[in-house]
Amino acid sequence: GPLLPPEDLKQVCKYLQSTVTKFSASATVVADAEEAQRSLTPIAEEVIKAYTMLVGTLLRINSGAGYSLSKELKDAGDNLTEAVNALGMAVCTSSLAPSAGKVLEHVTALEKSSTQNRAAIMRRLLKSLAQLR
Secondary structure (H helix, E strand, C coil): CCCCCEEEEHHHHHHHHHHHHHHHHHCCCCCCCHHHHHHHHHHHHHHHHHHHHHHHHHHHHHHCCHHHHHHHHHHHHHHHHHHHHHHCCCCCCHHHHHHHHHHHHHHHHHHHCCCCHHHHHHHHHHHHHHCCC
16 A cells, blocks of 8 residues: 555645745845845745655655665655755846746656555556667
8 A cells, every 4th residue: 555645745745836936936036145045034944844844755655665666756856855955056046937947847746756666666667668669
């Protein structure tokens, strides 16, 4: 069975998506680094909280995961982490919107990730078969 109900993963993903969207919208109207520090800190802390909750959820799934599920979760988590770091570096730059888009893209991919070993194995087999064609 599932190592975690898929709804739990979806709920945490939705929370991260909403905080990143809020952060991105707020960050686009910031004029300078000082204003960014002052006005974005509470929203950035909320993004960090949502990200931490998502990582915790992935770790709960991973605790009973086999090789295929572990690899799927690790790859998706690594991609998300890189995107979140890039978003933080993009504040007060023109690459803010694309960086936020990348985070949202990776969260959506994570939302569709497997939450059980059997599904992860099937997904991996189907990818392998698709490469053979």
